[in-house]
Amino acid sequence: MRIAAVIVAAGRGHRAGGGLPKQYRTLAGRTVLRRTLDAFLAQPAMSAVQVVIHPDDTALYDEAVAGLDLPAAVHGGATRMESVAAGLDALARMDRGPDAVLIHDAARPFVSPALIDRVTQAIRPDRGAMPGLAVTDTLRRIEGGACAATVPREGLWRAQTPQGFPFAPLRAAFRLARGSETDDVEVAVAAGLTVVAVEGDEANVKLTTEADFEAAGRRLARDMETRVGTGFDVHAFGPGDHVWMCGVRIPHDRGLAGHSDADAGLHALTDALLGAIGAGDIGQHFPPTDPQWKGASSDRFLAHAAGLVKARGGRIVHVDVTLVCERPKIGPHREAMCTRIAEILEIAPDRVSVKATTTEKLGFTGRGEGAAAQAIASVEVPRVEGSRA
Numbered sequence: 001m002r003i004a005a006v007i008v009a010a011g012r013g014h015r016a017g018g019g020l021p022k023q024y025r026t027l028a029g030r031t032v033l034r035r036t037l038d039a040f041l042a043q044p045a046m047s048a049v050q051v052v053i054h055p056d057d058t059a060l061y062d063e064a065v066a067g068l069d070l071p072a073a074v075h076g077g078a079t080r081m082e083s084v085a086a087g088l089d090a091l092a093r094m095d096r097g098p099d100a101v102l103i104h105d106a107a108r109p110f111v112s113p114a115l116i117d118r119v120t121q122a123i124r125p126d127r128g129a130m131p132g133l134a135v136t137d138t139l140r141r142i143e144g145g146a147c148a149a150t151v152p153r154e155g156l157w158r159a160q161t162p163q164g165f166p167f168a169p170l171r172a173a174f175r176l177a178r179g180s181e182t183d184d185v186e187v188a189v190a191a192g193l194t195v196v197a198v199e200g201d202e203a204n205v206k207l208t209t210e211a212d213f214e215a216a217g218r219r220l221a222r223d224m225e226t227r228v229g230t231g232f233d234v235h236a237f238g239p240g241d242h243v244w245m246c247g248v249r250i251p252h253d254r255g256l257a258g259h260s261d262a263d264a265g266l267h268a269l270t271d272a273l274l275g276a277i278g279a280g281d282i283g284q285h286f287p288p289t290d291p292q293w294k295g296a297s298s299d300r301f302l303a304h305a306a307g308l309v310k311a312r313g314g315r316i317v318h319v320d321v322t323l324v325c326e327r328p329k330i331g332p333h334r335e336a337m338c339t340r341i342a343e344i345l346e347i348a349p350d351r352v353s354v355k356a357t358t359t360e361k362l363g364f365t366g367r368g369e370g371a372a373a374q375a376i377a378s379v380e381v382p383r384v385e386g387s388r389a
Helices: 032-041 055-064 080-092 115-120 168-176 183-191 208-222 263-275 299-311 332-347
Strands: 004-007 046-053 101-105 129-133 139-143 146-151 155-157 163-166 194-199 224-238 242-244 247-251 316-322 351-357 368-380
Touching: 004 032, 004 080, 032 046, 032 055, 032 115, 032 146, 046 055, 046 080, 080 101, 080 168, 101 115, 101 168, 115 129, 115 163, 115 194, 129 183, 139 224, 163 168, 163 183, 163 194, 168 183, 183 194, 208 224, 224 263, 242 263, 242 368, 263 316, 263 332, 263 368, 299 316, 299 332, 316 332, 332 351
Parallel strands: 004 046, 004 101, 129 194, 316 351
Antiparallel strands: 101 163, 129 155, 129 163, 139 146, 224 368, 242 247, 316 368
16 A cells, blocks of 8 residues: 655644744754654655645745655645645645555654554555544533533544545545535545544644643653764775765875775764664675675765664764874865765754874874774664663
8 A cells, every 4th residue: 555644834833932833943953844754754654745835934844854855845725624635636646646645734743653553554445544542631611711511521532643544535525625624534524434543642742832842842852862873994095096085085196995985984974873873884784795885975875874863763963083094184174074974964064073183103094004084973862662761
């Protein structure tokens, strides 16, 4: 079953404050929208993720999704229902439309892989699925500021997203919608489609007010842990007229020998990031025996490691590379190296450090036989259950 998602991000969200639509506010270094998109893009079963935005938010959107492989965003309408319909129409225009679709609020950035999977697994050709939580508090009707009748809570659920449906029946249901519906389940049920309930997630909150953002910040601080990884790499000098160091081509009277472009700095940094998240080493991901990596640019290796950090819900806090060689001189290229590494990792340049040293003519680097690099990377990742002290 081909599954796509529509992420509704066209609202204004002014109640949350912050001077921006809430989906573009940052939480621990990533926008709310980016966190939501990362959660869906990390799902192997997702064939497409279509974002619906407000026409005035194009610049904010482009900045938030930089580096992501997404179809062009479409503009939403005056209501949520109009925005969802625009997203469904965009999916229908693709070369191969989906069999099922998940509709999700951009302002729910803590959606978990398990919740997405529960909704997806419950979809059938003739039914949809809604995640929710049973109401456990006593409900009372208030009249004139005073407590009146108690409202029976049996059978009442708090609806969440993503809400999932077979694609064609949902799109047909939206053609019949009045436009005043509050969610996609209401549209689907009104058109005769069965929608079953699946267990939601208390963590899958919708950020609406400033208090919600404050709570989300506290949660991220509590649920994240800092990890540190190190890397080391060596390459011998050989024939050539340039070397690659930290993503920068430097003219030189010799080259560095290696299966790829022999960029020791990026190789060491790739290993540092992989080590920080316990994902092995560069050789496991890009075996030197595989001919497809012969002469490959090492920025691909580093971008892959950064992608793995993001896929685990983490962020790169700081990276530090030390290059060890007598020649070429690194100083004139240090700023370009920091800039290039920051571009690859999609982090601010002030989170990158590149240094150089020699071994005072000692050892293989001192004799000019090769170059070495060591790196250290600090990352924040979600705390693994059971690891809390």
